[in-house]
Amino acid sequence: MPNYCNRCDAKQYHEDGSCTFENKTKSHDLRAELTRQRKNGEFVDVVVEVAGREFPCHRAVLAVTPYFQTMFSSNLAESKAKVITLHDIDSGSFSKILDFVYTGEILIGKDDVQDILQAAHMLQVEEVLECCQRFIENNLCASNCVGVMLLADMYGLCDLKTTARRKAMFQISEVGQSEEFLSLSTQQLLDLLGDKELGVEKEDDVVLSVMRWLDHEPESRKTEVSRILPVICLSRVRVSVLEKLEVHPAIQESPECLAKVTATKEGHFSGSPQLMADTGREEAGRKPSCWITDDLAIIIGGWKAVTKERYSQNPTPPVPLRSIICMDIDRDQCYHVTDIPTPIVGCMSVASAGRYLYMTGGRASSSLHPDPGGSNTPSKQAFLYDFATDTWTRLPDMPRGRAGHQSAIVDGKLYLVGGETASTLFNMFSMECFDIKAEAWIQPPKVPAIIPSPNLKVIACGGKLVLIQGIKKKSRFCVHALDVKTQRWTYASRYVEAEDFDADFRATAVGNKVHFCVDMRMYSDVYNYDVDKETPSIEEKQNTQDVKKELHIVHAVCDRRKRYVKGQKGIINTISRKTYKLLVGQFRSFYHYGSGHTELILPFALFGHGFLATKKSRVGWFCRDQLATVEKEKELHDLLTYYYPSSDDDY
Template identity: 25%
Template sequence: MVEVETSTFEARSLFKDSFKILRQLYEEEELCDTMLKVGEKAIHCHRVVLAACSPYFFSMFTSGMGECYQDTVTIKDIDSYALEQIVRFAYTSKVVMTTENVQSLLYAACLLQVEVLAKACCDFMKAHLHPANCLGIRMFAEQHNRMELMKCADKHSCDNFLDVIQHDEFLQVTAGHLTAMICSSDLNIDSEEQVYEAVMKWVKHDMATRKQHVSDIFRHVRFPMLQPSYLMSAVEREEMLRQDHSCRDLIDEAKNYHLSKASKVPGLKYSIRTQPRKSCAGVLFSVGGRGASGDPFKSIEAYDLRNDRWFQIPEMSTRRRHVGVTSTLSKLYAMGGHDGSDHLNTVEMYDPHINKWTILSPMATKRRGIAVASLGGPIYAVGGLDDSACFHTVERYDIESDTWNFVAPMNTPRGGVGVAPLQGYLYAIGGNDGVASLNSCERYDPHLNKWVEICSMIKRRAGAGLAVLNGFLYAVGGFDDNAPLDSVERFDPTKNEWEMVGSMSCCRGGVGVSALGGKVYAVGGHDGGSYLNSVEAYDPILDKWAEVSSIGICRAGAGVATCDCTVTRLKDIGQISVVSCV
């Protein structure tokens, strides 16, 4: 049998050449088999081209509808210019979009189901979002069920909230839209006062019709985050709020919150309103520590909660591992530690407003594994160790005079101790006494200058992290002698009891811990085999840990603290800073 030879020929340019002919026929109105009529405008075209481009027309011309047999098809509710542009797009695959025509094009593309054009219109609108138009675009996107565009507009208004509220569009948003905006923890603000004033501005723009929404909207304003002076001088005197029972309750909640912070009201009920928004929750700093090389670091990484990212700030003047770090009065303090050769008693302070470290007066005692915390103004440096002993000594630093003095020592020597202030007391938990890891705990009363024992932890912990959140102490990770821990326990001062809570995803000894934005963060540490750069956050409502963005360098023995500053205040990020002396 003779084998038949075959060959496939493909004219690659044929479809393009054919469409050039179709376009020519369209422009010259030749061989057209339908006319689209919209208003006074008549567009002669070819059904097959429309059907190939638009599922709407495909269905119209192939499903036996009346339009199949009509020479003229009337199109309603579409702008004539937009329809003409879409028909031309069917022949040319091109359309000119402008800020003036894109909305009518998107509306027509959605109605005629030309999805590729609708997506292009959305992309164009996303690229041209502005504080002056993002709210209107968001409303338009919602009307046409363009969810991706709506999310982008929401994010833009959230990112640029302070600019958005200056434009007229803000005053025209619905109560529901305003509520959706201000309930977000991602709202980019400098202070909660800005949210309060924006809502008040919106309500007073049309008081007669908007007063009915006052209680529903204001419950999403975080009154406890308002400064006490502003709360009393501006908010409490606002007659509109005084006349609304729900708003009065919100103001009372804020007062109780501030009294609770001053240890005047116990048992405060915490809610989303008692948590700051991410942009003004503060900045988490991871300071010093060491990695696999064994050499201590002098580098510092800062965490941007709102954008879940870490970035570097100027280094300390000295390398420090097992360093004590705390924050007070919007400044960051690093004390003691070990520089790889010697134990340290030196102290330095970072001011985020000027992006600079300043050397302060040294402590009396050189030590590593020290824990530091601010209580009622002064800073306390507690415990620690050197190569020969663990310490029970406590030094107190007066910020104003830049001087140190000793206060009452702890009852037990504690190296690698965890320290935190809570309700007017300073708590010291765990550590190592030179023989073994400890589960014992004690607290310091600054008025009596006395330490007293409290309930012991369930686990022995040295090198654990300690944080305060919502009136509880959280003891995180650490070492039970040489074994790193993944367990976490919580102390309730009203009951003098510890209880276990959700464990971390991995063991972390020498972990840095701090509270930020309503969660407890565990940064780095050592898992028994390697140094870690992973970071996880504990949600007390869910009783679960979740991973967040990792730090740039594996660190254990770093000091971690949250400073009351904003990311935008950190100037000249990444630039080398000059170190000055007092």
């Protein structure tokens, strides 16, 4: 007699001495036997007819599915019928589902997954539904995710719908070019484009996709444009695309929409700071994604910084950058904006008023260039650059040459502060003033006694010209503010715990407050100066009623600075964007650097440049079509990416 106990996979003894034996292969053998009987027509007791094709089956096996179990246990005629006919189902799909019921295996392909899904949904075979969902998820792409989203919604597959929707949201640019995108209803389109998490890198793609959608059924959809336009971030659409939208028939037939598109286009050219509000973006619609910013870093001229290693091998003067470049923070891409129309290529200052950049002063050669006969004197030249139209205008020469200075525009006047002048190299805080409307240099305001310091930031804020100094010897922040209307100066100072003001001195203006700090890498406490206070002071605490929860400061910094030749002052090789969060406490609230740090490597290291942190919507960025990219040089990339620092390296 065969010893069946030895074939058991498991056994369990009980308290009464009895034992339960389990043979796990028995269920597999049973499935195999039932499958053999079905194929040979043995002991079958019902035939299922689908689309003219007959499937002999065992009634008991079919009853494991809720659909047939309900059928066989009811008082309907099918409960005892020898032949059951199913309608609205594909015979091939039923065959595969029947194989699954008998064997637990099913073959699903791209050509039949939807038919199998439909059949499984009708027959209530949950296991097959799950298999179809997994198969579809594994084959999701930009070209089919909209169709999958609609399919999942039809069959109530919430998880699949969520996955497909997420795919569509994060690849909306590619999704907008698919054929399935055109089949969306108005409400489905609004739900997708109006989602706050929509991953849009270029709003141009959204507009072009919407125009494709409108053109697919022009007569029925032209009236929907007034509902769709508010969910588009028009303020982030390039003028060339807005011009296409402006002449679209659906926009032309809606005076309200036409006025909104036209106003946005004109706002780009004017560089209006109210552009976001003017286009209705603040009141309703989708805001830009949290990872999409309006920040733009502009760099004018300078010289390519030389490392000690390169200089030891080839001690030649640094190469000048005879152009304006800019770093798109969102795309981590540097672009060539325009060439500089003068041999003066470095130590210039730049300030902006809307789409206009004012470039002043500078030098023809760097500190590492030979200067026979003292010919490298500060320049008097001044230029106006129109970012939107890519045109230069020569302005009247400055009263005296100036280099290495800073500048800001307040109340229609351009102020130049500090730097070296042609008259004396030590007059750090002399000033010049240019009346923009009159196009003339006028008498500058008197400058109070200020301790010379290389750590100077000049910022326009609330009708005031604000000069911020970090005085290393006294470990103090000092602020001098000029009310340009009354010509009155105010002063405030504060002790700060900063080891090195040269490391990373950051400042920005938001509303009527100037925020500034010295970055310590591990921590950074942000101070603020309220220009509207009668008795201004430098404060660390914040009034939570009138400040933002997050503060973003874009700055140019230098990593591995000790790897470069000395004498190249103010080297930058990285654009840094840091986020400072407002910490609200019981006794005080303050900004503190915690997380949210973006560092973008420049194409090459520079010194003697002009730097401006601005906003795309203000400077006319969207008036220009795609600019030429500036490729990153391998030397800098390797230095910052692969170099292992020594203990004396300065970060």
